[in-house]
Amino acid sequence: MSTESKTPAATAPLSAATLARFAKEVAKYPADQKQSAVMACLAIVQQELGSVSTDSEAQIAAYLGMAPMAVHEVTTFYNMYNQKPCGKYKLNVCTNLPCQLRDGGKALKHLETKLGIHMGQTTPDGLFTLQQSECLGACADSPVLLVNDRAMCSFMTDSKLDQLIDSLKSAESK
Numbered sequence: 160m161s162t163e164s165k166t167p168a169a170t171a172p173l174s175a176a177t178l179a180r181f182a183k184e185v186a187k188y189p190a191d192q193k194q195s196a197v198m199a200c201l202a203i204v205q206q207e208l209g210s211v212s213t214d215s216e217a218q219i220a221a222y223l224g225m226a227p228m229a230v231h232e233v234t235t236f237y238n239m240y241n242q243k244p245c246g247k248y249k250l251n252v253c254t255n256l257p258c259q260l261r262d263g264g265k266a267l268k269h270l271e272t273k274l275g276i277h278m279g280q281t282t283p284d285g286l287f288t289l290q291q292s293e294c295l296g297a298c299a300d301s302p303v304l305l306v307n308d309r310a311m312c313s314f315m316t317d318s319k320l321d322q323l324i325d326s327l328k329s330a331e332s333k
């Protein structure tokens with residue numbers, strides 16, 4: 160049975176390519192456990208659209224036979240899902256207590272000053288989004304930050320933060 164009919168009318172339908180990617184993920188699980196693909200489906204939507212809107216959550220919920228709130232709980236639990244559009248480089252600075260005790264807050268402040276934005280904001284050129292993060296599992300390396308949910312940067316002194324931002328900016332201008 161097609162699940163597209165459950166999609167709210169105001170929402171653009173998922174593309175055939177997106178549905179094909181969903182189906183590939185769902186096929187990895189037993190037929191009665193397709194909800195296990197929810198994280199993969201969220202990641203696919205984010206790759207394609209840059210963020211996960213409540214409309215997208217509703218579409219994924221319909222596809223997987225889940226309650227939209229159950230999908231929303233997954234989106235909001237994990238830092239890696241963007242609930243609104245982000246800059247090209249998403250910087251997640253860990254400010255949990257162990258990192259706070261080792262300059263995590265100072266690193267965040269330094270980036271706010273350097274980028275001219277506050278935590279949660281995106282630079283006007285669309286390059287950087289600055290966010291706080293929960294523990295990244297590298298407390299001994301504090302201050303730490305994660306770039307685009309993948310590249311971990313450790314022992315981020317002010318000068319290393321400056322180098323990181325400057326190198327990302329200069330890569331963009333080439």
Ligand code: FES
Pocket residue numbers: 253254255256257258293294295296297298299301303
């Ligand atoms: S508290 Fe920051 S990495 Fe663990």
